[in-house]
Amino acid sequence: MQGLNAWLWQRLSGTYLAIFIFYLVFYILFNFPLSFSQWLAWVASPINRIAIGLFFLSLFFHAWIGGRDVILDYIHPPAWRFFSLVVLAISLLAMALWAMQILFWAYAVQGMIQWQ
Amino acid sequence: MNIQFSIYRYHPDKSQSPYMQRFELANSKSDLMLLDALLLLKEKEESLTFRRSCGEGVCGSDAMNINGRNGLPCITPISELTQPIELRPLPGLEVIRDLVVDMRLFYQQYRIAKPYLIRQDPDPEIEYKQSPKQREKLDGLYECILCACCSTACPSFWWNPDKFLGPAALLQSYRFLADSRDQATEERLAELNHPYKVFRCHTIMNCMDVCPKNLNPSKAISKIKQLMLEHAI
Structure with a gap:
């Protein structure tokens, strides 16, 4: 993805990130103080699970395009550029997997609580 | 004194x-x-x-x-x-x-912007016609004197002067995209849809800050992106 597409997706994902952060902050403010079980239930509810999943997808996508832009601007020797892109991709992927693991864990714990 | x-x-x-x-x-x-x-x-x-x-x-x-x-x-x-x-x-x-x-890189980018009318139709017998409204769209674009104040104040141009067109050349790109007499809009946009030519601009806006003719290349660049988007949809 490059040129107009990268630029457009950067803006779309950025917009979603802003909207989701507002949603999250308002939820926390209006339900303050939040207990752990309340928070867990919120995270595990189907709509929020989709919203949070989309948030992390947008976040890593946004970070990939933005990080790649910085590398394209500043790092010119091909070997260094390739190396930094690989490091960026691997670290973003690792964080994405980690985020997914946490979300699945929250869902599983919530399921166990309901089952009990 | x-x-x-x-x-x-x-x-x-x-x-x-x-x-x-x-x-x-x-x-x-x-x-x-x-x-x-x-x-x-x-x-x-x-x-x-x-x-x-x-x-x-x-x-x-x-x-x-x-x-x-x-x-x-x-x-x-x-x-x-x-x-x-x-x-x-x-x-x-x-x-x-x-x-x-040495202004060679600056002129090279200006050349890439193809700063001239491109027509598919045969040239008219007497003159190209343009309504006052169509002509108005060129205000703020045609006045550029190519002094290079903007491009050499642009960090994106400092980093990639060989690949990023820079504000001066992009202002000219838009000047011909906005011209009702030009017939190469699609080709021009296709050439600009490139990782470097336009999209190294991060709207830093040094260009409009320093322009001695008070022009706004930043605005022209965002108009190019807008036009690209309209043509892509």
Whole structure:
């Protein structure tokens, strides 16, 4: 993805990130103080699970395009550029997997609580 | 009035690193433009080298970095400047001598923007017609004098002057995209949809800040992106 597409997706994902952060902050403010079980239930509810999943997808996508832009601007020797892109991709992927693991864990714990 | 200067000096044949040289112009008038003062200085120090031609902000050949800001000395009054007046060549381009830079990269990017009308239809017998409304769209675009103040103030151009077109060339790109007589909109947009040519612009806006003709290349660049989007959908 490059040129107009990268630029457009950067803006779309950025917009979603802003909207989701507002949603999250308002939820926390209006339900303050939040207990752990309340928070867990919120995270595990189907709509929020989709919203949070989309948030992390947008976040890593946004970070990939933005990080790649910085590398394209500043790092010119091909070997260094390739190396930094690989490091960026691997670290973003690792964080994405980690985020997914946490979300699945929250869902599983919530399921166990309901089952009990 | 005494005018103090600190001017960037570099002479490649003398194999010396660049250095800043102090000058003083004694008993000069206070309503001078900076270029007038430089010409007086050159009478005393003949080796001082800079470009200039029209002397009234029309040709754009005397662009330089004045107290850290790109501008045209011919339309910059001495009275507005803090002293010593620090003069350096335009940043980001190779220095040929003193305040003269190699503008080849700048012109190369201008050439890539294809700054001329492209027509598929045969030329009209008498003249191209354009309504006043269509002509209005070129205001703020055609006035560019190619002084390079904007492109050499642009960090994106400093980083990738060989691949990123830079604000001056992109302003011209949009000038021909906006022209009702031009018939190559699709081809122009397809060429610009490239990781470097337009999209290295991060809306830093140094270009519109320094433009001595008060033009806004930033706005033209965002119009190009908008146009691309409209054509992509």
